[in-house]
Amino acid sequence: MSAEVLPPVLLVGCGKMGGALLAGWLERGLSRAVVVEPHKPSTEAFAHRVEVVPDVHSIPSGFVPEAVVLATKPQQADDALPDYRPFARGGALFVSIMAGKTISRLDAMLEGAAVVRAMPNTPAAIGQGFTVACAGRRVSSTQKDLAHRLLVATGEVDWVEAESLIDPVTAISGGGPAYVFLLAELLEKAGIEQGVPPDLARRMARATITGSGALLGRSAEDAAVLRKNVTSPKGTTEQALAVLMAEPAWPELVSRAVDAATKRSRELAK
Numbered sequence: 001m002s003a004e005v006l007p008p009v010l011l012v013g014c015g016k017m018g019g020a021l022l023a024g025w026l027e028r029g030l031s032r033a034v035v036v037e038p039h040k041p042s043t044e045a046f047a048h049r050v051e052v053v054p055d056v057h058s059i060p061s062g063f064v065p066e067a068v069v070l071a072t073k074p075q076q077a078d079d080a081l082p083d084y085r086p087f088a089r090g091g092a093l094f095v096s097i098m099a100g101k102t103i104s105r106l107d108a109m110l111e112g113a114a115v116v117r118a119m120p121n122t123p124a125a126i127g128q129g130f131t132v133a134c135a136g137r138r139v140s141s142t143q144k145d146l147a148h149r150l151l152v153a154t155g156e157v158d159w160v161e162a163e164s165l166i167d168p169v170t171a172i173s174g175g176g177p178a179y180v181f182l183l184a185e186l187l188e189k190a191g192i193e194q195g196v197p198p199d200l201a202r203r204m205a206r207a208t209i210t211g212s213g214a215l216l217g218r219s220a221e222d223a224a225v226l227r228k229n230v231t232s233p234k235g236t237t238e239q240a241l242a243v244l245m246a247e248p249a250w251p252e253l254v255s256r257a258v259d260a261a262t263k264r265s266r267e268l269a270k
C-alpha cells in the first residue's frame with residue numbers, strides 16, 4: 001500500500017468498470033468510499049470494505065466526498081444525475097468515465113459542476129490500467145490534481161486538451177482489453193479445433209497473451225519489431241500472418257472496428 005491515502009470518494013455505479021476502479025483504489029488505500037449501486041451482487045466483492053447504498057437518498061448525510069465518480073452506463077445518466085446536483089453545489093469534483101457523455105452535457109445536467117471526463121480500462125483493477133482524461137473549464141488545478149491522484153492509483157494517466165480525442169481513446173484503450181480477450185478466446189478455440197486438449201489450449205492461449213503483453217510492456221522495441229522477431233523466414237508464423245494480414249483481414253478490420261466504436265462513442269453523447 002502506498003503512503004498516500006486517497007480522499008473520500010462517492011462512486012456512482014459499481015459494475016465492471018466502477019468495480020475495477022474501486023478495487024484499484026482499495027489496493028492503494030482509500031480514506032472513505034460510499035458506493036451507490038442498486039444491483040447488490042456487483043458490490044459483494046467489496047462488502048465490509050466500503051459503504052454501499054442502493055440509491056442517492058441513502059447516502060449518509062454527513063458524508064462530504066471530494067470527488068464523485070460517475071460510472072453508470074451512459075444511458076442511465078439522464079435519470080441519475082440530477083440527484084447529484086447538491087454535491088456539485090457543495091464543490092465536489094465530478095469524474096465521469098461514461099462513454100460518450102460530454103463535459104458540457106454533464107455540466108448542464110448537474111447545473112454547473114467541475115467535470116473531468118476520463119476513459120479508463122479494466123486492467124485498472126490490478127493497477128495496470130490506462131486512462132486518458134480531459135478537464136472541463138470549471139476544474140481548478142487542485143481538482144485536476146485530485147483527479148490525477150485517483151486515476152493514477154489504477155495505472156497510467158495521460159491528459160488531453162481536446163475532448164474530441166476521448167472518442168477514439170474509448171475505442172482503443174477503453175475497449176481494447178475486449179479485443180485482446182477475444183484473441184485469447186479465439187486462440188483457445190483454434191487450439192481445440194487442432195486437437196489440443198482443452199485445458200492445455202486454454203493455458204497456452206492465456207500464457208501467450210500475458211507473456212506477449214509483458215514483453216511488449218518491458219521492451220523498447222516497436223510492436224512491429226517484436227512481431228518480426230517471432231516470424232522466422234519461410235517458417236510457420238509467416239503462413240499465419242499471411243492470412244491475418246491479407247485484405248480485408250486484421251489491418252483493415254482493426255481500423256474498421258476502432259472506427260465503429262469511435263462513432264458509437266460520439267452517438268452516445270446525444
Ligand SMILES: NC(=O)C1=CN([C@@H]2O[C@H](COP(=O)(O)OP(=O)(O)OC[C@H]3O[C@@H](n4cnc5c(N)ncnc54)[C@H](OP(=O)(O)O)[C@@H]3O)[C@@H](O)[C@H]2O)C=CC1
Pocket residue numbers: 012013014015016017018019036037038039042055071072073074076079080097098099119120121122174175
Ligand atoms: N466496462 C469497461 O471496460 C469500461 C466502461 N466504461 C464506462 O463505465 C460505465 C460503466 O460501465 P460498466 O461498468 O461496463 O457497466 P455496468 O453495467 O457493469 O455498471 C453500471 C452499474 O451502475 C448501476 N446503476 C444503474 N443505475 C444506477 C444509479 N442510478 N445509481 C448508481 N448505480 C446505478 C448498474 O446497475 P444495473 O445493472 O442494475 O442497471 C450497474 O451495476 C459506462 O458508462 C461505460 O461507458 C469506461 C471504460 C471502460
Ligand SMILES: O=C(O)[C@@H]1CCC=N1
Pocket residue numbers: 099170171174175
Ligand atoms: O463498451 C463500452 O461502451 C465501454 C466503453 C469502453 C469500454 N467499455
